Amino acid sequence: MRLKWFVMRKVPDLRETIIPPDEVIQAGKDGNLILFIGAGVSRLLGLPSWQGLANCILEDLRQHAFLNYSEVEQLQTLDPKKQLSIATLIAEQNGYPLNVAKHLTGKTEGDSIYKAINDICGRK
Known part of the structure; x- marks a missing residue:
């Protein structure tokens, strides 16, 4: 077997390679542009995966006696969204307010990923 060596090149800055349509630029200026970013960014910020979030919520319900260990175990075999x-x-049904937000706290806005996203959006 022969191995090939590849030279890693710097990934180009998207702002240098893509010129967005005028409508996208105007939406950004008007504050109407929505930037969708994949789950990988959320994970970099310390946020839970769907499975991690589901586990936290089920554990909250178990701690408040709305579910028992066996029920949590059975539910964990399902898709996290289910x-x-x-x-x-x-x-x-039990009048219990789920506090999903407490499980969605990651790193602070001072992190470089926020800076990069805000740079793309033209915010400082």
């Missing part, structure tokens, strides 16, 4: 849907129904 787990969250079921957890929401259980919480609503």
Whole structure:
């Protein structure tokens, strides 16, 4: 087997290679542009995956005795989005306000990823 060596090149800055359409530029200037970023960025910021979020929510319900260990274990075999849907129904039926936000705290806005996103959006 023969190995090939590849030279890693710097990934080009997207602002240098893509000229957005006028409509996109205007939407950004008007404050109407929405930037969708993949889950990888969220994970870099210390936010949970869908599975991690579902686990936290199910654990909250278990700690408040709305679910037992066996029920949590059974629910964890489902897709995380189904787990969250079921957890929401259980919480609503019991008048328990789910605090999803407490599980969605990551790093602070001073992090470089926020700076890069804000640079793309033209914010300082």
